[in-house]
Amino acid sequence: xxxxxxxxxxxxxxxxxxxxxxxxxxxxxxxxxxxxxxxxxxxxxxxxxxxxxxxxxxxxxxxxxxxxxxxxxxxxxxxxxxxxxxxxxxxxxxxxxxxxxxxxxxxxxxxxxxxxxxxxxxxxxxxxxxxxxxxxxxxxxxxxxxxxxxxxxxxxxxxxxxxxxxxxxxxxxxxxxxxxxxxxxxxxxxxxxxxxxxxxxxxxxxxxxxxxxxxxxxxxxxxxxxxxxxxxxxxxxxxxxx
Amino acid sequence: xxxxxxxxxxxxxxxxxxxxxxxxxxxxxxxxxxxxxxxxxxxxxxxxxxxxxxxxxxxxxxxxxxxxxxxxxxxxxxxxxxxxxxxxxxxxxxxxxxxxxxxxxxxxxxxxxxxxxxxxxxxxxxxxxxxxxxxxxxxxxxxxxxxxxxxxxxxxxxxxxxxxxxxxxxxxxxxxxxxxxxxxxxxxxxxxxxxxxxxxxxxxxxxxxxxxxxxxxxxxxxxxxxxxxxxxxxxxxxxxxx
DNA sequence: CGCCAGATTGAGTCAAGTCAAGCATAGTGG
DNA sequence: CCACTATGCTTGACTTGACTCAATCTGGCG
Numbered sequence: 373x374x375x376x377x378x379x380x381x382x383x384x385x386x387x388x389x390x391x392x393x394x395x396x397x398x399x400x401x402x403x404x405x406x407x408x409x410x411x412x413x414x415x416x417x418x419x420x421x422x423x424x425x426x427x428x429x430x431x432x433x434x435x436x437x438x439x440x441x442x443x444x445x446x447x448x449x450x451x452x453x454x455x456x457x458x459x460x461x462x463x464x465x466x467x468x469x470x471x472x473x474x475x476x477x478x479x480x481x482x483x484x485x486x487x488x489x490x491x492x493x494x495x496x497x498x499x500x501x502x503x504x505x506x507x508x509x510x511x512x513x514x515x516x517x518x519x520x521x522x523x524x525x526x527x528x529x530x531x532x533x534x535x536x537x538x539x540x541x542x543x544x545x546x547x548x549x550x551x552x553x554x555x556x557x558x559x560x561x562x563x564x565x566x567x568x569x570x571x572x573x574x575x576x577x578x579x580x581x582x583x584x585x586x587x588x589x590x591x592x593x594x595x596x597x598x599x600x601x602x603x604x605x606x607x608x609x610x611x612x613x614x
Numbered sequence: 615x616x617x618x619x620x621x622x623x624x625x626x627x628x629x630x631x632x633x634x635x636x637x638x639x640x641x642x643x644x645x646x647x648x649x650x651x652x653x654x655x656x657x658x659x660x661x662x663x664x665x666x667x668x669x670x671x672x673x674x675x676x677x678x679x680x681x682x683x684x685x686x687x688x689x690x691x692x693x694x695x696x697x698x699x700x701x702x703x704x705x706x707x708x709x710x711x712x713x714x715x716x717x718x719x720x721x722x723x724x725x726x727x728x729x730x731x732x733x734x735x736x737x738x739x740x741x742x743x744x745x746x747x748x749x750x751x752x753x754x755x756x757x758x759x760x761x762x763x764x765x766x767x768x769x770x771x772x773x774x775x776x777x778x779x780x781x782x783x784x785x786x787x788x789x790x791x792x793x794x795x796x797x798x799x800x801x802x803x804x805x806x807x808x809x810x811x812x813x814x815x816x817x818x819x820x821x822x823x824x825x826x827x828x829x830x831x832x833x834x835x836x837x838x839x840x841x842x843x844x845x846x847x848x849x850x851x852x853x854x855x856x
Numbered sequence: 857c858g859c860c861a862g863a864t865t866g867a868g869t870c871a872a873g874t875c876a877a878g879c880a881t882a883g884t885g886g
Numbered sequence: 887c888c889a890c891t892a893t894g895c896t897t898g899a900c901t902t903g904a905c906t907c908a909a910t911c912t913g914g915c916g
Contacts, residue, residue, distance in 0.1 A: 447764065450853040455768040469764065471757035478764065497753070501746055507739060514756035515713035521763035522689065522711065522719065526697040528770040529814025533904070564863060572771025577904060579864055595863070595912090611692045775872065806895065819872060821896050837881090837895070 386410040387489075395463030395550060396437050397509065405503050412495035415439070419482035425467075427479045432470030434490045438462050441486025442561035445469075446569065447478040456570035458520075459483075459562060461547050468514055483561045528572045531611070536571040537581045538609035541591070545600055556603065560596040628652040629731075637705030637792060638679050639751065647745050654737035657681070661724035667709075669721045674712030676732045680704050683728020684803035687711075688811065689720040698812035700762075701725075701804060703789050710756055725803045770814045773853070778813040779823045780851035783833070787842055798845065802838040 387393050388406045397406065417436075419425060425436060428447055436443075438460045445466055446456045457478055460466045470476040471493065500507035527536055549555035560567075564575040571578070585591045590606055592599040600606065629635050630648045639648065659678075661667060667678060670689055678685075680702045687708055688698040699720055702708045712718040713735065742749035769778055791797035802809075806817040813820070827833045832848055834841040842848065 447768065449768050449772060451772075453772050455764075455772060457764045457767060468757055469760050472754045472761055473758075477761045497746065497749060501743060501749060504739065504743055507743060507749065511739070511752070511756065512714045514753070514760065515710055516715075517760050518711050518756065518763060519714055519719045521760060521767065522697075522699045525699060525763065525767055525770060526689070526691050528767060530691060530693075530695050530697060574905060575863075576865085576906085580904095583864075816873060817895075818874085818897085822872095825896075 386415075387413055390439075392437075392439065392463040392551070396465065401505055401509060405505055408499060408503070409491075409506070412492060412499065413437075414490040414492070415487075417488045417490055419443075419486045419488065421482055421484050423482050425480040425482065425488060426470075426476050428476055430470075430476050432467070432474050432476055432493065434492045435465055435467035435470075435496070436480070437465050437489040437491065439487040439489055442483045443480050443486055443488070444483050444562060444566055444570075445478045445480045454569050456566055459544075459566075459570065461544075461561075462551060464547075465513060468517055471514075483563075483566065533571075533573050533577050533581050534584070534609055535611060536573065537567075537578065537585070538606045539611075540567065540571060541598065541600065542603070542606050542610050545603060556600040558598055560598055628657075629655055632681075634679075634681065634705040634793070638707065643747050643751060647747055650741060650745070651733075651748070654734060654741065655679075656732040656734070657729075659730045659732055661685075661728045661730065663724055663726050665724050667722040667724065667730060668712075668718050670718055672712075672718050674709070674716050674718055674735065676734050677707055677709040677712075677738070678722070679707050679731040679733065681729040681731055684725045685722050685728055685730070686725055686804060686808055686812075687720045687722045696811050698808055701786075701808075701812065703786075703803075704793060706789075707755060710759055713756075725805075725808065775813075775815050775819050775823050776826070776851055777853060778815065779809075779820065779827070780848045781853075782809065782813060783840070783842065784845070784848050784852050787845060798842045800840055802840055 387397065387410045388403065390396070393406070397409070401409070414434075417425075419441065425443060440462055442462075443460045443466060444456055445458045445460065446454050448454055457469075458466065460480075466480055467476065469478055496506075496510060500510055527539055531539070544558065544560070545555045548558050562570075564578050567573075568575045568578045573581075582591070582593050585606075586593050588605075590600075590602045590609075592601060629639065629652045630645065632638070635648070639651070643651070656676075659667075661683065667685060682704055684704075685702045685708060686698055687700045687702065688696050690696055699711075700708065702722075708722055709718065711720055738748075738752060742752055769781055773781070786800065786802070787797045790800050804812075806820050809815075810817045810820045815823075824833070824835050827848075828835050830847075832842075832844045832851075834843060
């Protein structure tokens with residue numbers, strides 16, 4: 373399991389020094405603006421495995437950035453089934469589904485020991501009113517979540533089990549690479565159940581497809597430890613050919 | 615087919631007088647603010663059936679509100695298949711997926727003769743910087759689209775063909791009711807192909823399920839004309855029981 | 857050590873897909 | 887005005903990928 377350096381659980385770090393800021397705060401912001409953001413970001417908030425960050429229906433006050441660990445967002449449909457709507461890795465932001473109704477539309481739960489930064493939304497609004505770049509940034513964040521979700525819709529409605537799973541592996545690999553972690557060797561923070569609920573498959577199918585990929589020498593997998601042998605083949609299967 | 619009164623193709627109407635503004639501009643805005651919005655909204659823009667409003671990859675400049683008719687948004691996946699990501703009826707807003715990358719992530723096409731209002735995004739940003747209510751409104755709009763998309767993910771990944779189709783019928787019925795049109799008798803603006811592409815089903819399955827619903831006396835359907843006989847049963851099937 | 861939760865594997869089933877034929881309606885051109 | 891074509895919709899017969907049910911395996915922990 374890759375260890376995080378410069379202790380991610382250290383609450384004293386601020387955004388301007390955070391090595392994840394290239395992911396949280398892309399381009400648009402100037403140094404002076406980041407300093408202002410620092411003042412509203414509340415750090416700390418270590419979460420134990422399975423602990424909830426918020427629950428569906430809770431009053432919405434803040435969005436969160438994952439600093440370390442991994443968090444899943446899910447909602448419970450009327451028939452009681454869990455639909456995982458997203459996995460959030462360090463540098464990624466969640467909770468934006470709460471803005472519309474002033475209540476979170478999903479629950480967020482740590483899949484492993486995690487730390488998050490909390491950003492009160494009222495402060496974001498205030499800051500966005502003053503700093504055009506900040507406003508632009510949050511509009512973009514929201515829009516990108518929409519695009520992500522729409523891509524996921526396509527995955528769910530048009531793709532086979534193999535394509536879905538390959539797509540997830542490629543995605544996690546790429547997101548690890550962006551954090552300067554290995555793109556080929558990593559730990560899956562989520563259970564088979566979570567993967568199934570995210571991809572619209574049963575755990576048995578997830579397990580079978582992983583086994584098939586292993587048999588074809590595309591990956592080595594042992595429980596949650598993955599070693600990607602042939603990323604190009606996975607990309608081809610995932611139909612991410614561009 | 616229900617006719618639109620107070621001519622929807624009339625470009626001279628402005629937001630403050632538009633009878634759809636309760637849908638486009640819920641609550642938050644004050645009269646004086648709506649007047650400012652009026653100044654940036656460009657009207658007119660009649661679209662012929664099948665005409666595109668924008669295409670995936672086009673430079674993003676504006677979001678659009680449907681004034682009359684019906685528009686679908688879709689994207690073409692790498693394997694060349696069309697995924698319909700949403701249907702937009704009068705009063706509904708589309709194009710927000712373009713903000714993140716400054717290019718539209720999907721294409722938008724009129725399914726019947728339609729009219730749309732164009733709202734240049736740069737003006738929205740400017741106005742949102744000045745008017746906190748306006749900023750709040752657009753944050754909400756974006757967030758609600760996220761919630762919608764996530765609900766649709768659940769539909770695609772966990773529900774049967776009957777549940778999906780019942781859900782679409784209930785949704786269209788409710789959206790018609792919101793516009794003071796009949797909730798029980800309406801015209802489907804989209805083809806079976808579009809419905810299938812939206813719901814992750816083949817046209818044959820869509821057709822068969824409609825026939826089944828008709829046989830069970832839940833609806834009367836003839837091509838695109840629908841008469842809902844038992845909306846409660848459809849809601850039960852759609853699992854929208856709350 | 858024994859228990860439990862999570863993961864794997866196998867066998868059989870089924871909902872929705874594929875393939876194919878036929879029907880209905882609208883538009884075109886002679 | 888009608889025959890012809892194109893497009894969209896419906897229906898039937900068959901196939902299949904993923905699901906269900908069930909058994910077994912694995913590793914961590916009290």
